Amino acid sequence: MQDWKSLQEAFAAKGYVASPDLAMALHIAGSLGRPLLLEGAAGVGKTEVARTLASVLDTELIRLQCYEGLDAAQAIYEWNYQRQLLAIRASAEDGQTGRTVEQRIFSEEFLLERPLLHAIRRPRSPVLLIDEIDRADEEFEAYLLEVLADFQITVPELGTITATSRPHVILTANGTRDLSDALRRRCIYSYVEYPDRQTELEILNRRSPGIEPHLAAQIVGFVQALRKEDLEKVPGVAEMLDFAAAISGLGINDLSDDPETLQATLVTLLKTAADRAAIPAEVAARLVGKAA
Amino acid sequence: MSPRGRITRFAGRDPGVSGRVAGFIAHLRENGFHLGVAETDMALHALSVVRAVDPAEARMALKSVCAGTAQDIAAFDELFDSYWMNEGRVRQKAVPSGDGAQARHSRNSREAEGGRSAASGRQHSPEETPDGEAASEGTGKLVASRIQQLMKKDLRDLVSPQDIHAAEVIARRLGAAIRDRRSRRRKAARKGSTIDFRRTIRASIATGGEPVRLAHRNRPDRPVRITVLCDVSGSMLPYARPFLAFVAGLMRADPASDAYLFHTRLVRITEALRDDDPLRALNRITLLADGFGGGSQIGRNLEQFARSYARRFVDGRSVVFILSDGYDSAAPELTGTALARLRRRGCRIVWLNPLKGWDGYEPVARGMAAALPHVDLFAAANTLESLARLEPEMGTL
Structure with a gap:
């Protein structure tokens, strides 16, 4: 059995700096075979957790992106209608009876696996990422509960398909709507915060080791200060990495050197017109001053 | 994370780890966590896969299992300390003996924990104001009797059967306008x-x-569920007639709708209004709406609604109507946070303000100003006719 600390180290080795809380939640979810529900603002790296877990466990990642109106045909399985039609035609010419035709076209051969079914039929436990579950509607949430409870799926024409391996399930949500208590209760829960200055610096160092320490500290300090401003869309970790890439790509050595270029690179951090207007050059300069 | 206090000592006779964990879950439950028996089981399993003797590890393990929302996470550490770390006692320097003595009183640790957790429960739920609870139960003495006007207005003086009939037609049309929401x-x-x-x-x-x-x-067309919260405080009395008729009409037109009255407290009137005889329905409400015409506590009532009824009756297919002038005798900020909480259920919020119908009206009432950012439609309505004119706007929701 893995220890949560070794899990944290394994994550760090793959470039993801996990907080102790998160590492513990992952460890427990893994040991108890429970789904893990991750909540937090957009851009704190929830989806990345699943990706990193898959590479730590050296297994495949199966992703189901949720949206309003997502239904069983897109999430679980669908029959391959075109092939079925052809098969019916072909067997009609061979003079087969309706019954044998029916048996044939409703067999595994004609079943198209969608992410949920695919995930429970792998020989090795994959990581199943159910992304932005709060975007799916409540009917789907209820169905998902059933699947997550016993990891089996019933296809009326085929019978019940039981899991050959239990996937490691990670659900993410960022508060589009409240999730049902039933779903919350079934999951291990962790709330992912924006990383603090030190953690974020570590993330930057791991992801872009080329940036020299002084500049890296400045970049992280600037983004941290920016998050405290009153913004519509607070920049996440991915935005910070983009910003760092832009800064180092432009060959800037110190953020306070060139206010104009700094203002131009803010396109990587501020993604709405109102936010752009809220951070004019003077404010940006003040934030850089604070960061140092 | 270093231990913040000394670890609670338990009596030798208590039923061991499982009893203590069960006590802890009960402690959390009393402080507003939604936990069942399955969670106790899960918590024990979780402790078995970590080094449970290390307080920091046990804390994180239990947190990931027991917390279910961001608010739970925020409250968890303190609750953990008050149960396992026994902070208060350490500071009083009565550590081992006092603690042991308390546990020795009972045979079962769960009871002992129950007593302690009830005591700490008070300090850990600052959001539930004690007087608010009392007022909503109708048993509160101080606040309730100070604000509630105990003059009983008879609603039958206000609303006639003809009104209700006219309102029913309008309510049906409005309902149909909103209802056409495609899945x-x-x-x-x-x-x-x-x-x-x-x-x-x-x-x-x-x-x-x-x-x-x-x-x-x-x-398919998905039915939209309409929920109405009608303010019947003193300042709203002149408009009570059209609004109550509207609520009564809506209830009769749409069996899925839901209605509440509020003044100093919140009352669910859905059941009462479903009475076959519209006048008898009003009569029943009169009995429920004791305190009608008193002061208004919009923010607190909305907060209470968002925390209680909304969890059961409001979802992403709901439209919540609030019929109020926004004059709040309590802190207006509460209105904003309550509406934000309500919004998170995915519903749309329509605020109908009778005062907005006046020429040159600005939403200056502070409660109203706090509410506006969270409202999908803010419109005027002070007569049945003005309600009827809202039909096209409802279609855009």
């Missing part, structure tokens, strides 16, 4: 834009693979 899912239907392959193929087996009869799928 993004597709369902089998007689006619429709896409073909239902599954059923078509199945049917075509009988005709040798020739899809003679095409089955269709379409997006």
Whole structure:
């Protein structure tokens, strides 16, 4: 059995700096075979957790992106209608009876696996990422509960398909709507915060080791200060990495050197017109001053 | 994370780890966590896969299992300390003996914990104001009697059967305007834009693979659930007539709708209004709406609604109507946070303000200003006719 600390180290080795809380939640979810529900603002790296877990466990990642109106045909399985039609035609010419035709076209051969079914039929436990579950509607949430409870799926024409391996399930949500208590209760829960200055610096160092320490500290300090401003869309970790890439790509050595270029690179951090207007050059300069 | 206090000592006779964990879950439950028996089991399993003797590890392990929302996470550490770390006692320097003595009183640690957790429960739930609870129960003495006007207004003086009939027609039209919300899912239907392959193929087996009869799928109309919160405080009395008629009419027109009155407290009137005889229904409400015409506590009532009824009756397919002038005798900030909480259920919020109908009205009432950012539609309504005129705007929701 893995220890949560070794899990944290394994994550760090793959470039993801996990907080102790998160590492513990992952460890427990893994040991108890429970789904893990991750909540937090957009851009704190929830989806990345699943990706990193898959590479730590050296297994495949199966992703189901949720949206309003997502239904069983897109999430679980669908029959391959075109092939079925052809098969019916072909067997009609061979003079087969309706019954044998029916048996044939409703067999595994004609079943198209969608992410949920695919995930429970792998020989090795994959990581199943159910992304932005709060975007799916409540009917789907209820169905998902059933699947997550016993990891089996019933296809009326085929019978019940039981899991050959239990996937490691990670659900993410960022508060589009409240999730049902039933779903919350079934999951291990962790709330992912924006990383603090030190953690974020570590993330930057791991992801872009080329940036020299002084500049890296400045970049992280600037983004941290920016998050405290009153913004519509607070920049996440991915935005910070983009910003760092832009800064180092432009060959800037110190953020306070060139206010104009700094203002131009803010396109990587501020993604709405109102936010752009809220951070004019003077404010940006003040934030850089604070960061140092 | 270093231990913040000394670890609680338990009596030797208590039933061991499982008893203590059960006590802890009960402690959390008393402080507003939604936990069942399954969680106790899960918590014990979780402790078995970590080094449970290390307080920091046990803390994180239990947190990931027991907390279910961001608020839970925020409250967890303190609750953990008050149970396992016994902070208060350490500071009083009565550590081992006092603690042990308390546990020795009972045979079962759960009872002992119950007593302690009840004591700490008070300090850990600052949001639930004790007087608010009392007022809503109708047993509160101080605050309730100070604000509640105990003059009983008879609603029958205000609303006539003709009014209700007229309102019913309007409510039905408004309901129909909102109701037409299309789902993004597709369902089998007689006619429709896409073909239902599954059923078509199945049917075509009988005709040798020739899809003679095409089955269709379409997006069904999803009923929208209407919830009305009607302010009947003193300042709203002049408008009570059209609003109450509207609520009564709505209840009769749409069996899925839901209605509440509030003044100093919140009352659910859905059941009462479903009475077959509209006048008898009003009579029943008069009994419920004791304190009608008193002061208003919009923020607190909305907060209470968002925390209690909304969890059961409001979802992403709801439209919440608030009929109020926004004059709040309590802190207006509460209105904003309560509406934000309500919004998170995915519903749309319509605020109908009678004062907005006045020329040159600005939403200066502070409660109103706090509410506006969270409201989908803010409109004027002070007569039944003005309600009827809202029909086109409802369609855009």
